[in-house]
Amino acid sequence: MTAISRFAPALALGIVVAQAAVAEDIRVGVIAPFSGPFAQYGTQYQQAIEAYQAQHGTSAGGNEIEFIYRDVGGVDPDLARSLAQELLIRDEVDYLAGFTFTPNALAVAPLIEQSQTPTVIFNAATSAINRDSEFYLRTSYTLWQVSAPMAEWAYEQGVRSVVTTVTDYGPGIDAENAFVETFEALGGEVLDSIRMPLSTTDFTPYLQSVLEQSPDGLFVFLPGGPPTYTFTRTYNENGLREDGIMFLGTAETEESNLQALGDPALGLMTAYHYSEAHDSEANAEFLATLRELHPDAIANWASVGAYDGVHLIYEMVEAAGSDGPAAVQHALGLEWESPRGPVTMDPESRTVIQNVYIREVIRNPDTGLLENVEQGIIATVGDLGWDR
């Protein structure tokens, strides 16, 4: 722990000592992948949590907060459920957090209902999750939240015809629905909606078909890593860029793989809620602390989801200690300044209302690195998929 963390609690104590009736030891169980192909998520959560603690100390309202990490490996709802059970019963945690994948988040709904445990979702982005329990609070985003603004922006830019290419699984279909519905409502034409199997390695046939239909824009949803790499290269090499078909994406250019995408990523347009290059004081402070603790750390949506999640937990602990229902009540409508911009916890959908930015990939002339440079705020939006 750095020097900051020793002084910050003292300061915090002075301000809030009157509110905390009885100081408690609060435990937060974090369920995330810490090994295997998705280990990066868990690592990023942990780094962001440590950064928050370095800035704000390890206690809130006089209550000491301890994080307990559990490795769920990957998409494994059974394991997520038994880890949650173990955390709730044996470790007696007061809060749950983490959850990268939707099935894992959904699996703990009956448990948190019964134990009345506030559960902060750092990532899982399917709108429907929060309907399963009043105790879910989400500090990431939903696919509707970013895909619909992309459609609006594209239409504003004069894009009138679009082909959508999404990976054929839950999040991809959510993204397709959001984009198509919004774009058609505005009067745009969707020429074709292609769903590509999850195991696709060669995107040439799909992109060649798109090229032959020659739309104004190409809406894309892909899981991170290898598919994004191959897809963006094929987009360039098969002449879609040259033909002026605008790439419209969301998380494809996220920071952990952005440098690997290389020059073919230049100029790609995405609508998203967080960019490491976001220009604000809160983001600069967050990045400075993060880099001080972990010099090689990359900040992306997973980091900011966890960072804000911890902030929310601190707020709840300060107001309600270990009283779950009171903590959730306090969280509803809460506003704060996040590294991504101003956010509000929507009392109805329990997902943050936030800015969605339109960004373009540009090479920073000073560092030589690729960045998602914000070209404007398209909208301050809540979870648009909540009522669907």
Add this chain to the structure above:
Amino acid sequence: MGLFLNIVIDGTAYGMILFMIAVGLSVTMGLMRVVNLAHGAFALVGGALAHWFQQDLGTGFGIALVAAIAGTVILALPLELVLYRRIYRMGELQQVLATIGLTFLFIATINLWQGSALLVIEFPQALRMPVDLGFRTLPAHRLAVIGLGFAIILFLWWLLDRTRFGVRLRASVDNRDIAAAHGINTDMVYLATFGLGAALAAIGGIMGSELLPIEAYYPLRYMVLFLIVVAVGGMGSILGSFLAALGLGILETAARYLLPDAATISFFAIVILLLTLRPNGLMGRV
């Protein structure tokens, strides 16, 4: 007509990449009869070394390619001496366990060394250029892979059918004891062939990386793909793997053009049908 040509061209390009990444396995598992699930691990080592030479040490693509192949072989030979030599005569289950364990070991090592992010290998500018085919363009590296695939199948045909080494290898595989009794140093023949398999794995990993990018979990992600090509081609037949890779590549590409949503299902349906009709593969010997 345009659609048909697209299918043939993209299918051949994709099929040739399948052949490139599976030909090393066709040598170790097909010819040497060892269930080598660590094939992808050697491809990963090749790719990771190429990435390291190119991105971290700053060498050109050509040097990185040669150095990575050499590095993979240098790593593979002691493994043959220490591990593989002991499992040739064991049952398939033991071979599976030993080689899958080796795969996990490689994955963890690469993960520790280079992390779990994509390990990019940049092809030289000449290979990045689009080539105009008259009715559409194709990236030059796809054409290079098609050319290299033909070169490799010709080289292997020459090596296995036209050289003394090929005769010794086929004799050793058919009956190791009698081959040894005829004065063939079967240990050396196996060592050299295993090295060849590892070198081909590395070439496949690097040249295929535009479609199957290198990252720590590469061996598990694409294991099924390697195994399908060798199984459909028929154990022990390089030509079978070649035909299987091209056939599957063209069929899957056709499915992607014609039935985009059902491409994966049609791919596996064809594989099941083929293996039901010919359980030993296209060119498999019983």
